[in-house]
Amino acid sequence: MLTEQEEIEESVSDQLRILAAELRRHRKERQLSLETLSALSGVSRSMISKVERGETVPSTGTLSRLAEALGTTFSQLMVAHPVESEIVVIPADRQPILSDAVSGYQRRCISPVLPGRGVDWVLNTLPPHGTSGEFVAHRRGVEEYIYVLKGRLEARVGSRRVQLEPRDALYFQAHETHQFTNLGAGECEYFLIINSSGLRG
Incomplete structure (x- = not known):
């Protein structure tokens, strides 16, 4: 049985993994190199690389700049797959x-x-x-x-x-x-x- 702190750490780890995968997916779908996304967003190439590897949690300002440069939204970088249903419950x-x-x-x-x-x-x-x-x-x-x-x-x-x-x-x-x-x-x-x-x- 996980302690409350272990559950928090596991949740943060899961969120980092999703964010890393979604940032990389959005960047590649738009055929942007790390250097190009860095130039468009004003976020350093090394920071983008760290986020895509799940090594760091970006600040909200950094994530906002990346979402804007990719033409997407904050939430779309935080969730693994779009939902199709017209009735959605999110626990x-x-x-x-x-x-x-x-x-x-x-x-x-x-x-x-x-x-x-x-x-x-x-x-x-x-x-x-x-x-x-x-x-x-x-x-x-x-x-x-x-x-x-x-x-x-x-x-x-x-x-x-x-x-x-x-x-x-x-x-x-x-x-x-x-x-x-x-x-x-x-x-x-x-x-x-x-x-x-x-x-x-």
């Missing part, structure tokens, strides 16, 4: 989680990866006074929606800053850099929906 223990060891920022993917649908639904948790780090600008047509569950959140979109309280909501077009900061002394939890369906021609 809590099967929801991919990416934790940034340095900042303590955590992203839990709660939307299924459905073919032909460009929507990511993520539950984010920021530690006290923590920050998400800066996310790269998405392509025009990508929209983001925020709903704060608890805590006080500052959202910076380009040069503009807004402060959100629990139950406040925010919408923005995500073609500028953006960053989220917990303004409080407790954890801040918020839902984030990234809608890239507007990119479909």
